[in-house]
Amino acid sequence: MTRKTTAILSLVIAGALAPLLSSGVATADSTSRVPCGSGQVCIYPQVNYGGDPYVRRATDGSTSLGDKPIDNKTFSVINNGAERTARIYRSESYSGSRTCIQPGGKIANLQSYPVGRWGSSLKLNNDRCG
Numbered sequence: 157m158t159r160k161t162t163a164i165l166s167l168v169i170a171g172a173l174a175p176l177l178s179s180g181v182a183t184a185d186s187t188s189r190v191p192c193g194s195g196q197v198c199i200y201p202q203v204n205y206g207g208d209p210y211v212r213r214a215t216d217g218s219t220s221l222g223d224k225p226i227d228n229k230t231f232s233v234i235n236n237g238a239e240r241t242a243r244i245y246r247s248e249s250y251s252g253s254r255t256c257i258q259p260g261g262k263i264a265n266l267q268s269y270p271v272g273r274w275g276s277s278l279k280l281n282n283d284r285c286g
């Protein structure tokens with residue numbers, strides 16, 4: 157392989173990867189956001205991932221939101237928990253209308269989803285949504 161060919165290939169690869177890298181980050185605009193780390197499920201008290209998120213490590217398994225500040229303030233969510241689905245329920249004890257977020261998935265505005273902003277418990281599972 158010539159040096160020129162290698163250089164061209166590098167450019168092609170870089171160009172192909174750039175959209176993938178940028179689309180995986182929850183920074184849709186320039187305003188500051190609290191990022192959701194790898195292996196974490198983050199529920200934000202504002203749409204478009206705004207405000208201080210409730211953060212749960214996916215490896216912790218099934219847990220309730222518990223914290224009063226996030227209760228009924230589930231406006232947006234990022235699921236960075238590898239292999240784990242995240243279900244947000246309207247009521248405590250994992251009942252009521254729910255919305256499931258696939259691993260690697262995110263929802264910028266939960267208000268148009270079944271759980272809405274009214275989430276009060278969160279369950280993480282090693283299953284699939286649906």
Ligand SMILES: [Ca+2]
Nearest residue numbers: 246274275276
């Ligand atoms: Ca609720």
